[in-house]
Amino acid sequence: MAVAAERAPGAEVDESLLVVRDLVKHFPIRKGVLQREVARVHAVDGIEFDVRRGETFGLVGESGCGKSTTARLITRLLAPTSGSIVYDGKDISSWTERRLRPLRRDVQMIFQDPYASLNPRRSIGTIIGEPLRLLGVSDRSARRVRVREVMERVGLNPEHYNRYPHEFSGGQRQRIGIARAIVLEPKLIVADEPVSALDVSIQAQVLNLLQELRDEMGLTLVFIAHDLSVVRHMCDRIAVMYLGKIVELATGDRLYAHPRHPYTGALMSAVPVPKSAAGRGRRRVVLAGDVPSPVSPPPACRFHTRCWKAQQICREEEPPLESKGEQDVAACHFPLSEGEVDALTRPSTE
Amino acid sequence: MALLEIDDLHVSFKTMDGVVRAVAGVSLSLDARRTLGIVGESGSGKSVTAQTIVGLTRFPNAKISGRIMFDGRDLVSMDADHLRDIRGARIAMIFQDPLSSLHPFFKVGHQIVEAIRVHEDVPRDVAKRRTIEALRSVGIPSPEERFDSFPHEMSGGMRQRVMIAMALALRPDILIADEPTTALDVTVQAQVLELIQALRDDFGTAVILITHDLGVVAQMCDDVAVMYAGRVLEQAPREVLFDGPQHPYTWGLLQSIPRLDAPRSDRLSPIAGSPPSLINVPRGCTFHPRCPYTPPPALETEPPLEEAEPGHLVRCHLSVEERRRLWQSLQSEHPALR
Ligand SMILES: Nc1ncnc2c1ncn2[C@@H]1O[C@H](COP(=O)(O)OP(=O)(O)OP(=O)(O)O)[C@@H](O)[C@H]1O
Ligand SMILES: Nc1ncnc2c1ncn2[C@@H]1O[C@H](COP(=O)(O)OP(=O)(O)OP(=O)(O)O)[C@@H](O)[C@H]1O
Ligand code: SF4
Ligand code: SF4
Ligand SMILES: [Mg+2]
Ligand SMILES: [Mg+2]
Numbered sequence A: 001m002a003v004a005a006e007r008a009p010g011a012e013v014d015e016s017l018l019v020v021r022d023l024v025k026h027f028p029i030r031k032g033v034l035q036r037e038v039a040r041v042h043a044v045d046g047i048e049f050d051v052r053r054g055e056t057f058g059l060v061g062e063s064g065c066g067k068s069t070t071a072r073l074i075t076r077l078l079a080p081t082s083g084s085i086v087y088d089g090k091d092i093s094s095w096t097e098r099r100l101r102p103l104r105r106d107v108q109m110i111f112q113d114p115y116a117s118l119n120p121r122r123s124i125g126t127i128i129g130e131p132l133r134l135l136g137v138s139d140r141s142a143r144r145v146r147v148r149e150v151m152e153r154v155g156l157n158p159e160h161y162n163r164y165p166h167e168f169s170g171g172q173r174q175r176i177g178i179a180r181a182i183v184l185e186p187k188l189i190v191a192d193e194p195v196s197a198l199d200v201s202i203q204a205q206v207l208n209l210l211q212e213l214r215d216e217m218g219l220t221l222v223f224i225a226h227d228l229s230v231v232r233h234m235c236d237r238i239a240v241m242y243l244g245k246i247v248e249l250a251t252g253d254r255l256y257a258h259p260r261h262p263y264t265g266a267l268m269s270a271v272p273v274p275k276s277a278a279g280r281g282r283r284r285v286v287l288a289g290d291v292p293s294p295v296s297p298p299p300a301c302r303f304h305t306r307c308w309k310a311q312q313i314c315r316e317e318e319p320p321l322e323s324k325g326e327q328d329v330a331a332c333h334f335p336l337s338e339g340e341v342d343a344l345t346r347p348s349t350e
Numbered sequence B: 001m002a003l004l005e006i007d008d009l010h011v012s013f014k015t016m017d018g019v020v021r022a023v024a025g026v027s028l029s030l031d032a033r034r035t036l037g038i039v040g041e042s043g044s045g046k047s048v049t050a051q052t053i054v055g056l057t058r059f060p061n062a063k064i065s066g067r068i069m070f071d072g073r074d075l076v077s078m079d080a081d082h083l084r085d086i087r088g089a090r091i092a093m094i095f096q097d098p099l100s101s102l103h104p105f106f107k108v109g110h111q112i113v114e115a116i117r118v119h120e121d122v123p124r125d126v127a128k129r130r131t132i133e134a135l136r137s138v139g140i141p142s143p144e145e146r147f148d149s150f151p152h153e154m155s156g157g158m159r160q161r162v163m164i165a166m167a168l169a170l171r172p173d174i175l176i177a178d179e180p181t182t183a184l185d186v187t188v189q190a191q192v193l194e195l196i197q198a199l200r201d202d203f204g205t206a207v208i209l210i211t212h213d214l215g216v217v218a219q220m221c222d223d224v225a226v227m228y229a230g231r232v233l234e235q236a237p238r239e240v241l242f243d244g245p246q247h248p249y250t251w252g253l254l255q256s257i258p259r260l261d262a263p264r265s266d267r268l269s270p271i272a273g274s275p276p277s278l279i280n281v282p283r284g285c286t287f288h289p290r291c292p293y294t295p296p297p298a299l300e301t302e303p304p305l306e307e308a309e310p311g312h313l314v315r316c317h318l319s320v321e322e323r324r325r326l327w328q329s330l331q332s333e334h335p336a337l338r
Helices: A001-007 A068-072 A124-134 A140-153 A158-162 A170-182 A201-216 A230-235 A252-257 A262-270 A312-316 A340-344 B045-054 B081-086 B107-120 B122-136 B155-168 B187-204 B213-222 B240-244 B248-256 B320-333
Strands: A016-030 A036-052 A056-060 A080-088 A107-110 A188-191 A220-225 A237-242 A243-251 B004-015 B016-029 B035-039 B062-070 B093-094 B174-178 B206-209 B223-228 B233-239 B306-309 B313-314
Touching: A016 A068, A016 A220, A036 A056, A036 A068, A036 A107, A036 A220, A036 A237, A036 A243, A036 B035, A056 A068, A056 A230, A068 A080, A068 A107, A068 A188, A068 A220, A107 A170, A124 A158, A124 A170, A140 A158, A140 B213, A201 A220, A201 A230, A201 B248, A220 A230, A230 A252, A237 A252, A237 A262, A243 A252, A243 A262, A252 B206, A262 A340, A262 B187, B004 B045, B016 B035, B016 B045, B016 B233, B035 B045, B035 B213, B045 B062, B045 B093, B045 B174, B045 B206, B093 B155, B107 B122, B107 B155, B155 B187, B174 B187, B187 B206, B187 B213, B206 B213, B213 B240, B223 B240, B223 B248, B233 B240, B233 B248, B248 B320, B306 B320
Parallel strands: A056 A220, A056 A237, A107 A188, A188 A220, B035 B206, B035 B223, B093 B174, B174 B206
Antiparallel strands: A016 A036, A016 A080, A237 A243, B004 B016, B004 B062, B223 B233, B233 B313, B306 B313
């Protein structure tokens, strides 16, 4: 896989903690007594990206585009249908659970719904200490000391060690999830919509906490969200997904200054801005229709059924994810011009 | 005379843990063709306020007082039968989860036809034609076929459009939309918001839009009420609220959200702590445990909702001049607030 890693656009091999190539995950849909496969959900359909050491890498896109599946593939909670996942120089894509065990220490996940991911019958001290126990730290008092330390760090009162998840608010539960994720001092954390269920004031507290931990512990973070403002706030580089594909990948600043892919442009113009004069004179692209089914995604460019720039070639040839200037890549035959971007994102004077 | 006038509304619920004071003295008014936004974090009493308008909080454990005047009549004291006539036909409501208001076993077209016929004496085929027209106008592709779909066969965005189609077919005076887009993707949210705007522009429907998203408020609303712990803390026309907000809680909300329209900031400045329990609401100003500016009277007495300038109401002990100064200094510290 070293060969594949070398063609990582703009990245040195050893700069990257994670190198993903041609990654595919299809979920079979089975029917009947024989459970024959009748169709497949193309959840992730050939994506590639690198995550550099110490960076925060964002994945953004609408419901069902494959973000969570990608998260579960790179943490190897799921096995890929095909493709490679190179973590720290080793291709882990087909490793067995047994072989993955040491890696479970390095790579942790934080989930959207903290409540669903916390065992309601365990005290939070036990929950946060679980990864230590699994790793074989059998000394209970040593575990307790470490857990209290971590609780303190994420802003939970260590006195609450023996309380149960239902006694905590949504924001506190997310802190429990974060505490459990950092208790082993991982290298990589994959956070899947960690603040999507939280109120804005609590969301801001949790985002700040994640940033502090990242800076303190030198963490590499893969941050997944459907909220573009949150992703932009948190991430160095961002990949935009649509129907199982990455359609654009760029640094946060460049992505927002000049989106190349029409889908990225549409997403950004759809975000309402909390300003009195906002939106007036701005050309809001309202995409028609819904996202097509990932069971039978449209051929060639998957966005062509909703794209206002679509031409014949878009229905016939899949645009490759290729450079559109600097290190940005986008998969589009007719990327947005600067003039088009202006109309989409800046309020006009009329 | 406003179309809808809520005056000193109180709603509380007796529960095992104590009395939940969900709405504690809310007064709001709504004119035809206007959109009133109610914004606030979880548990601030937005939904209870909205549901009480159409009589959906009349539970045995609920205590409701105050007046809600609509068309010369008080909805709080109106009997259930009359209220049912108003609900749907004259005041329609759509929710975050349209599945909860659509019957799972009936085809969506049938449900709209029935809704029309409950309120109007029209033949079935006329109602059907109106239903298909309404489905078409909310952008449901091939509405003749979709007429026969069941709710679970549609996506969330499509179901929300069906609910709006129902509202369209009935042409209510008021549409109450409680977090109509919270569960939807942004591109679908944009479609749904556009439809609500069209409903207002084409039929003069007044809208109460409940959301926790200040961006949605800025895009959609003429007037805004910011709620916290069952109270309105600040209320103003949209421009006033976004250009010169005067309540520390509103400032806190604006500082908490990452902004797409401003340079990236290093760290957000969230409001400390979390919202209070509505069983034990803090004494004095309900926001004081989280407020960085707490002056002494805030701990003792609750400030009244007072006019800071015409049309701009604020519930805070600080003087207007002080609040203006504080807002200006916040703006100079945080470019995103300018
Ligand atoms: N175990 C599974 N079996 C079958 N289909 C699945 C499975 N897991 C996910 N899918 C499907 O794969 C697609 C991608 O799902 P995924 O959860 O990765 O999306 P997502 O981008 O995380 O969406 P959301 O924003 O809603 O969380 C969806 O169509 C989903 O229904
Ligand atoms: N039937 C009921 N019985 C008891 N308490 C209730 C009832 N309905 C609502 N509440 C409580 O009243 C308070 C206000 O609830 P409400 O649903 O109005 O909040 P909200 O502002 O709409 O919040 P969200 O953004 O979460 O929808 C909450 O504490 C809620 O738990
Ligand atoms: S390739 Fe064509 S259809 Fe696809 S995004 Fe670009 S312009 Fe639109
Ligand atoms: S009254 Fe006092 S505590 Fe309440 S918002 Fe105003 S300054 Fe803050
Ligand atoms: Mg997901
Ligand atoms: Mg609500």
